[in-house]
Amino acid sequence: MKKTKPLFIVLSAPSGCGKSTLIDLLLQEYHDIVYSISCTTRAPRGDEEDGIDYHFLAKERFEELLAQNAFLEYAKVHDNYYGTLKAPIEEVLAEGSSMILDIDVQGAAKVRDYVRALPNNDPLKIGYVDIFVSPPSLEELRERLVRRGTDSAATIERRMSNAEGEIARAGEYMYRVTNDELDVCFKRLCDLIDALSGRM
Numbered sequence: 001m002k003k004t005k006p007l008f009i010v011l012s013a014p015s016g017c018g019k020s021t022l023i024d025l026l027l028q029e030y031h032d033i034v035y036s037i038s039c040t041t042r043a044p045r046g047d048e049e050d051g052i053d054y055h056f057l058a059k060e061r062f063e064e065l066l067a068q069n070a071f072l073e074y075a076k077v078h079d080n081y082y083g084t085l086k087a088p089i090e091e092v093l094a095e096g097s098s099m100i101l102d103i104d105v106q107g108a109a110k111v112r113d114y115v116r117a118l119p120n121n122d123p124l125k126i127g128y129v130d131i132f133v134s135p136p137s138l139e140e141l142r143e144r145l146v147r148r149g150t151d152s153a154a155t156i157e158r159r160m161s162n163a164e165g166e167i168a169r170a171g172e173y174m175y176r177v178t179n180d181e182l183d184v185c186f187k188r189l190c191d192l193i194d195a196l197s198g199r200m
Contacts, residue, residue, distance in 0.1 A: 004032070004197040006127050007098040008089060008115075012108045013133035014163035016145045018179045022133065023102055025186050030193065034092045036101045039065075042080035055085075073103070073110035084111070093123045098197065105166045112172070129196055131189070132173040136180040138163065 013019035039055040062081045074083030092099045118125040135141035179185040
């Protein structure tokens with residue numbers, strides 16, 4: 001078995017682009033890719049589980065970690081904190097596995113800035129790759145959101161407005177993949193990961 005380079009993968013996409021599905025497929029395909037679980041101070045929703053969907057933290061604990069500079073990036077949204085801890089990523093890369101982050105455009109920009117400031121020999125910098133998943137078109141994205149049947153018309157309009165802003169920043173990413181057909185898009189992602197990690 002060829003030794004591969006551990007990657008630190010940041011994946012962003014507008015809502016409705018199939019990002020969660022693509023990440024699930026990648027985790028099934030690559031047993032050496034670990035999914036980064038974010039921390040939040042909001043309460044669990046529905047059947048969300050601690051340590052699977054999020055690490056649910058008390059606000060005081062989150063703020064303690066903030067003071068210790070433990071987060072790679074964090075944001076405060078509607079009075080709740082969300083953040084990505086550094087230590088789990090460092091541990092996974094040290095073990096020779098890769099880590100994937102599902103993160104929005106703002107969070108990705110913070111991670112990019114953080115990584116840029118690291119020394120060149122830091123494993124996070126060596127393995128860093130960010131990928132933006134685009135819809136084939138905004139019209140197609142709107143159709144997908146409508147077909148999903150889970151959002152109100154007002155929510156769909158908000159998601160579309162957000163999507164336009166996110167797509168406008170796609171050029172900040174190292175790679176851009178269009179999700180026109182799921183299996184084709186998944187193969188493009190696999191080819192990219194294989195090439196970058198040295199599996200080819």
